[in-house]
Amino acid sequence: MLVSQQQKLQDEIRALAARHGRTRAALVPILQDLQVRYASVSDFAMQVVADEVGIHPAEVYGVVSFYAFLHSQPSGRFQIRLCQTISCDLAGKARVARQLENELGIRFGETTPDGRFSLEWASCLGMCDQGPALLVNDRVYTRVSAEQVHRIIDDCRKVFGAHAAQAAHAAHA
Amino acid sequence: MQPTSSKKTPLTFDTIAPGQGLAAALKKSRADIIGEVSASNLRGRGGAGFPTGTKWNLAAAAQGQDGGAKYVVCNADEGEPGTFKDRVLLLEYTDLVFEGMTIAARAIGATKGILYLRGEYVYMRPHLDGVLAARRTAGQLGANILGTTGFTFDIDIRMGAGAYVCGEETALIESLEGHRGEPRNRPPFPVNTGFLGQPTVVNNVETLASVSAILAKGAAWFRAIGTEKSAGFKLFSVSGDCGAPGVYEFPLGITVAALLEKVGGTGAKAVQIGGASGVCVPASEFGRRIAFEDLATGGSIIVFGQGRDMLHVAKNFMEFFVEESCGQCTPCRAGNAKLLEGIEMLERGACSSAYLRELLNLCETMQLASKCGLGQSSPNAFVSIVTHFQDEILGRTAAAH
Ligand SMILES: Cc1cc2nc3c(=O)[nH]c(=O)nc-3n(C[C@H](O)[C@H](O)[C@H](O)COP(=O)(O)O)c2cc1C
Ligand code: SF4
Ligand code: FES
Numbered sequence: 001m002l003v004s005q006q007q008k009l010q011d012e013i014r015a016l017a018a019r020h021g022r023t024r025a026a027l028v029p030i031l032q033d034l035q036v037r038y039a040s041v042s043d044f045a046m047q048v049v050a051d052e053v054g055i056h057p058a059e060v061y062g063v064v065s066f067y068a069f070l071h072s073q074p075s076g077r078f079q080i081r082l083c084q085t086i087s088c089d090l091a092g093k094a095r096v097a098r099q100l101e102n103e104l105g106i107r108f109g110e111t112t113p114d115g116r117f118s119l120e121w122a123s124c125l126g127m128c129d130q131g132p133a134l135l136v137n138d139r140v141y142t143r144v145s146a147e148q149v150h151r152i153i154d155d156c157r158k159v160f161g162a163h164a165a166q167a168a169h170a171a172h173a
Numbered sequence: 174m175q176p177t178s179s180k181k182t183p184l185t186f187d188t189i190a191p192g193q194g195l196a197a198a199l200k201k202s203r204a205d206i207i208g209e210v211s212a213s214n215l216r217g218r219g220g221a222g223f224p225t226g227t228k229w230n231l232a233a234a235a236q237g238q239d240g241g242a243k244y245v246v247c248n249a250d251e252g253e254p255g256t257f258k259d260r261v262l263l264l265e266y267t268d269l270v271f272e273g274m275t276i277a278a279r280a281i282g283a284t285k286g287i288l289y290l291r292g293e294y295v296y297m298r299p300h301l302d303g304v305l306a307a308r309r310t311a312g313q314l315g316a317n318i319l320g321t322t323g324f325t326f327d328i329d330i331r332m333g334a335g336a337y338v339c340g341e342e343t344a345l346i347e348s349l350e351g352h353r354g355e356p357r358n359r360p361p362f363p364v365n366t367g368f369l370g371q372p373t374v375v376n377n378v379e380t381l382a383s384v385s386a387i388l389a390k391g392a393a394w395f396r397a398i399g400t401e402k403s404a405g406f407k408l409f410s411v412s413g414d415c416g417a418p419g420v421y422e423f424p425l426g427i428t429v430a431a432l433l434e435k436v437g438g439t440g441a442k443a444v445q446i447g448g449a450s451g452v453c454v455p456a457s458e459f460g461r462r463i464a465f466e467d468l469a470t471g472g473s474i475i476v477f478g479q480g481r482d483m484l485h486v487a488k489n490f491m492e493f494f495v496e497e498s499c500g501q502c503t504p505c506r507a508g509n510a511k512l513l514e515g516i517e518m519l520e521r522g523a524c525s526s527a528y529l530r531e532l533l534n535l536c537e538t539m540q541l542a543s544k545c546g547l548g549q550s551s552p553n554a555f556v557s558i559v560t561h562f563q564d565e566i567l568g569r570t571a572a573a574h
Contacts, residue, residue: 027351068335
């Protein structure tokens with residue numbers, strides 16, 4: 001990572017710590033904000049966080065590795081999480097899963113080479129009466145059929161395109 | 174593809190005007206608030222069924238360290254497979270939930286509340302933050318609530334991060350304190366030594382909404398519904414093979430058969446009561462009652478139609494537990510993996526009945542020796558499925574399924 005990027009990340013983590021508090025109880029909220037912004041919590045970020053809340057980096061790693069929604073490895077800009085639990089299973093999650101793999105060209109647990117999509121299994125999402133259910137980042141899709149999978153992914157691609165255009169615009173402005 | 178409302182019946186909560194319960198509570202002494210909750214016989218709606226009044230009494234009597242704060246935590250981790258009624262309460266009866274937390278705070282002398290919301294429900298944040306802001310503006314949160322001198326209380330929202338075990342109250346507290354969500358030994362209990370070592374009441378979303386209703390309408394009204402040991406109405410999250418899955422309200426004590434009739438599930442082969450950690454009830458036992466004294470549940474009802482392969486069901490539950498065990502203690506960590514292996518042997522038709530008996534012994538060990546409720550209850554579904562559907566799972570051939 002470039003020194004300037006490191007500096008920026010460090011400043012950002014300090015700002016997060018100032019907001020959430022420099023205590024151990026603030027650890028998970030700080031990590032969650034980093035996860036949202038960077039789609040992972042890097043080794044470097046974990047070190048800075050550890051300094052800020054006054055614990056050993058190994059402790060931070062222990063926490064990151066425990067929670068399914070925190071990642072130490074880069075994950076996709078869009079995290080697709082398909083519920084694998086019983087009611088969605090009965091409702092036909094297997095075919096949705098297969099079609100997700102087909103459309104994205106990756107298996108569960110993998111990220112597309114362009115870094116846009118990660119595919120993961122999730123436990124019950126609390127949408128059991130409307131399964132199969134999946135989450136794309138924080139958005140819920142219910143009663144998903146294999147046939148609808150490509151539309152969900154297209155939606156993401158459009159959002160991504162819009163973001164990229166916005167970012168480019170911001171950079172030029 | 175967009176979620177729709179899950180509500181399938183009108184709820185008693187529709188008849189409770191927001192604010193009514195809190196106003197009634199603030200006219201009472203603290204002891205009388207707890208007295209009302211105790212007299213209602215309300216038992217925890219999160220699954221374990223602990224009497225709410227008793228829990229509050231313990232927390233009220235407990236002394237905070239160094240005169241520190243006491244806490245009220247609303248458990249909105251809703252991770253039990255097949256459970257989604259708290260989602261409806263959080264989105265459609267939000268004020269009743271926050272009001273219940275405020276009543277609890279008044280009763281035990283807490284100044285801080287935390288709503289622990291599962292990470293999967295992060296899409297609710299704008300709504301929940303908006304309701305909290307409105308309550309502050311209305312003087313229902315903050316200093317001297319509704320003009321009650323010295324009653325100061327506010328609520329923060331903290332997000333879970335994708336761990337079922339964090340619904341267990343001591344793991345939840347560990348998570349709030351910035352640790353891995355690994356359950357603690359109990360005692361000490363959270364009512365004495367909870368968040369940051371301070372007395373803490375942890376209650377389920379529905380329990381807290383029910384408190385608002387009880388204060389509004391009185392303990393006698395609530396106790397008149399349900400059975401003697403299981404007072405009140407209860408929300409049920411119904412999914413699986415039935416005509417109209419969704420959220421229903423029934424009085425506790427309803428039979429499985431009566432429930433199936435209401436949800437369009439008659440003719441079912443079996444029903445899982447209480448989620449992955451609950452038990453699987455075969456059709457021959459549909460006369461049993463859903464109540465703390467018979468089939469206890471946090472409200473998860475999963476219906477299995479005639480064509481379903483019960484071993485496949487058992488396998489799905491066991492995969493869930495292998496995935497979600499925190500791995501802290503051996504009976505649970507190793508036991509669930511061993512049971513899953515056993516299920517795979519059964520699938521291949523390669524399990525002797527002697528080995529199956531060994532697995533059932535292992536289940537008993539797990540139920541007794543696991544550190545928390547996850548490991549203690551993870552064998553339940555397997556045991557009940559093996560017991561009731563033995564001829565379906567032994568001696569399989571590859572072609573059969
Ligand atoms: C593995 C495990 C998961 C749990 N998940 C939840 C949950 O998601 N929501 C909940 O209210 N209680 C859950 N509980 C029960 C809590 O530990 C606790 O008993 C409950 O929050 C107390 O509230 P109540 O008395 O109002 O039910 C869980 C228990 C275990 C062992
Ligand atoms: S029973 Fe399972 S989840 Fe509970 S503490 Fe032991 S390993 Fe962790
Ligand atoms: S089983 Fe899939 S959302 Fe509950």
